[in-house]
Amino acid sequence: MKNISSVVHTQIIKLSAHLSLRYAPAWLSYIFVASKIKVLADYAGMCPDQDYQKFGTTFKKRLININRFITSAEFAKHAKLWCGQVISKTDYKLLLRACNKIKNKKLRNAFSKTLKKINLKFKNSDKVILLTNISLLIKLNKKSELNWIIRFMLLHELIHILLSKNKINFQRKNSKYWKYDEGLVTYCDFWLQRKLFLLERKAVKFADKLEKWYYTYAIKFRDLLKNKNPVERKKAILRMYKKLQ
Ligand SMILES: [Zn+2]
Numbered sequence: 392m393k394n395i396s397s398v399v400h401t402q403i404i405k406l407s408a409h410l411s412l413r414y415a416p417a418w419l420s421y422i423f424v425a426s427k428i429k430v431l432a433d434y435a436g437m438c439p440d441q442d443y444q445k446f447g448t449t450f451k452k453r454l455i456n457i458n459r460f461i462t463s464a465e466f467a468k469h470a471k472l473w474c475g476q477v478i479s480k481t482d483y484k485l486l487l488r489a490c491n492k493i494k495n496k497k498l499r500n501a502f503s504k505t506l507k508k509i510n511l512k513f514k515n516s517d518k519v520i521l522l523t524n525i526s527l528l529i530k531l532n533k534k535s536e537l538n539w540i541i542r543f544m545l546l547h548e549l550i551h552i553l554l555s556k557n558k559i560n561f562q563r564k565n566s567k568y569w570k571y572d573e574g575l576v577t578y579c580d581f582w583l584q585r586k587l588f589l590l591e592r593k594a595v596k597f598a599d600k601l602e603k604w605y606y607t608y609a610i611k612f613r614d615l616l617k618n619k620n621p622v623e624r625k626k627a628i629l630r631m632y633k634k635l636q
Contacts, residue, residue, distance in 0.1 A: 395538055399545050402583050403553055409582065410628070411621035412557040419549055420512050421475075421520035427498065428505045429476070429523045430469045434460060435489035436482050439569050440601050442469060450485060457492050473523040475544035477551050478509060480517055518555070520548040546583070550576045559628055564635055571635075574608020575628070578616070587613050 400416060407414040424432070434443050434457070437450060442465040447453035453460075460466055478486070486506060493499040512519040522544050525537065554560065554575060561568035561575075581587045590613060594606035615631065616624045 395542050402546055403549055406579050411625040414553055417516055418552050420516035421522055423524040424505050424521050426470045426523045428502055431502055432476055432521055435486050454492055458494050473525040475548040476521045477548050478519045518552050550579045570604040570608045573605045575612050577605040577609035578612035
């Protein structure tokens, strides 16, 4: 795993230079969690996916519906998917409240144990990345493939932290702006991979999924940031941020 961390570090340093952002290695703090716990964290962390929105568009509503959600087809579906998520101390408090509402004792205990582990991580960093423990979730033939997925998840979440630490967090302005955050992270990810030319094709491929917005907004950022130097890129992003109400 050390290898993956160092690859991710190298990438994020390259990206920081591209956007003239500051970066500290301590920001890379992550833990693997069981997929069911990851789904609960997404749910309580107000993930905007339609499958979660059905159970409430506010935290209060989601709390009320949490036990219904746990027995739903949506929960089972998402427990088969892998993804990452950044948890702040504020999110952590919401997760604790959600945990206490769970009637299924086994699940509540597992969630509570994970929360304690997350809390320990806060000693060194104010944000922790949760990654689905995919080695248990799916049987991958090649080990290199597993490394690639972990790297992809970790890098995506670390870019979120990098931007947020540099005061670029569109959702902080209003939660409805999550598309800007995901779009900018996707732009960064594809710039690192030198695959910005693929964004249009991806937007078409994921036309009926949430990811469509990641690519559609990444295209906006690609257009905004082209033909600029790093300082100009940062300024352009901040200008866009300020313009939004
Ligand atoms: Zn994201």
